Amino acid sequence: xxxGFRRTLVAASVALSSWLVLGTSRADExxxxxxxxxxxxxxxxxxxxxxxxxxxxxxxxxxxxRSVKDCEQGETSxxxxxxxxxxxxxxxxxxxxxxxxTLRSDAxxxxxxxxxxxxxxxxxxxxxxxFLVEGLFRYYLLxxxxxxxxxGAAIGGVVVNDSWTTKADRxxxxxxxxxxxxxxxxxxxxxxxxxxxxxxxxxAANWSFGTVLRYSSWFLPSTPETSPTGDIASLNGRVDxxxxxxxxxxxxxx
Numbered sequence: 001x002x003x004g005f006r007r008t009l010v011a012a013s014v015a016l017s018s019w020l021v022l023g024t025s026r027a028d029e030x031x032x033x034x035x036x037x038x039x040x041x042x043x044x045x046x047x048x049x050x051x052x053x054x055x056x057x058x059x060x061x062x063x064x065x066r067s068v069k070d071c072e073q074g075e076t077s078x079x080x081x082x083x084x085x086x087x088x089x090x091x092x093x094x095x096x097x098x099x100x101x102t103l104r105s106d107a108x109x110x111x112x113x114x115x116x117x118x119x120x121x122x123x124x125x126x127x128x129x130x131f132l133v134e135g136l137f138r139y140y141l142l143x144x145x146x147x148x149x150x151x152g153a154a155i156g157g158v159v160v161n162d163s164w165t166t167k168a169d170r171x172x173x174x175x176x177x178x179x180x181x182x183x184x185x186x187x188x189x190x191x192x193x194x195x196x197x198x199x200x201x202x203x204a205a206n207w208s209f210g211t212v213l214r215y216s217s218w219f220l221p222s223t224p225e226t227s228p229t230g231d232i233a234s235l236n237g238r239v240d241x242x243x244x245x246x247x248x249x250x251x252x253x254x
Contacts, residue, residue, distance in 0.1 A: 045088040054245020056100045092138035100130040129161045146202040160188040188233045190220035206251040216241040
C-alpha cells in the first residue's frame, strides 16, 4: 500500500468520524429540543434559562451623596439579569441575579477648591451600582396558544455599591506606578421582597420572548455607613423599586 493511498485513507477516516460525531451531536440536540418542546405541550416538568434587560427605577428614594441633608429624589438605572426556573405544571421555582448601574455619574458634593482656581481639587465623580440575588416563584395564570401570563413573588438580598473616584484614579499618568484601589467604595447590604407579573410568547419550539413588570421593597440599614473620607452611603432605610424589562428564555429538557 503506497504512502499516498494510506494518507488518503486516513484523511477519509477522519472526515467520516467527524461527520458521524457531528451528526450524532445534532441528533442529540434535536432530540433534546423535541423533548423540551413536548414537555411544554404535554404540561410536563422542564427547566428554563432566562436572560433579561430593563430599567430599574427608585422613584421616591432620597439619594444622598455627601450628607443626609443634601439629597435628590429618584434614580433610574439599566439592569441585566439572568434566571433559572424549574417549571412543573402551572408553577415555577428558581433563582436569579440582577446587576444594574446608574445612568448618570455625579460630581461628588462637598469637595473643596483649596487653590481658588474655580475647579474642585480632586475632581471626584460618584457612581452607584446594584446587585440583587433572589429566590423566585411564579404561578402561570392563563395560557392561550403560544401566549402565557403569570404572577409571582421574589425574596432575597440587595447590595448597593457607592464609588467615588478622583481624576487621578480615572486618568492615571502612564509613567506613574499605581498600587491600591482605584476608588473609595461603600457597600450597603439589605433584604428585598417583591411581586411581579409578566407574559411570555413562544415564537419557536423552545424559545420565548416576554415582558416583566415588578415591584420590590428594599430594607436597608436606617443609618447610612460613612467612609473614612466623610462620604456616606447614598441610600438607607426602606426603598421602593420598580423594574420594567424584556426577557428571552430557552427551555431545557430534563
